[in-house]
Amino acid sequence: MNDDQRSNTTYTAPVGSIDMHAFDKDGAAYEIWPCHHCHPWHGEVVLDEGEVIVREWHAIGCPAFQELLED
Template identity: 70%
Template sequence: MTEASAPRPNTNRDAPVGSIDMRALQDDGTPYEIWPCHHCLPWHAEVVVDEGEIIVREWHAFDCELFQELLSDD
């Protein structure tokens, strides 16, 4: 494993986690696909109904690269 691809110590199973809510359906009603995050071990997703809207809540390690990208897009 090269240094660039080595996992960060805080993306392990015991890493602090945060969540981000995303729409579960596209505008035409087609569901989005959910793929696991390969950047952090604590990743998991849950489906939540909030005020009649279905959302997907993804949980990532705080320092996960994908999580930081999702936060900056929000």
């Protein structure tokens, strides 16, 4: 990733997504808060093979997105 992509978190930035569980192991729903680091952040709820997941979309240069990818 070049420096322009790393620092671009505007609405025109390229985006990527990450799928996350919607519920913890006890069945409690996770809270979803908007990302304060990138403008194109949004989430969607997806049914994947019978499991409810949350797909978060971020600018690929978003530091929060990069942190999620590392985990």
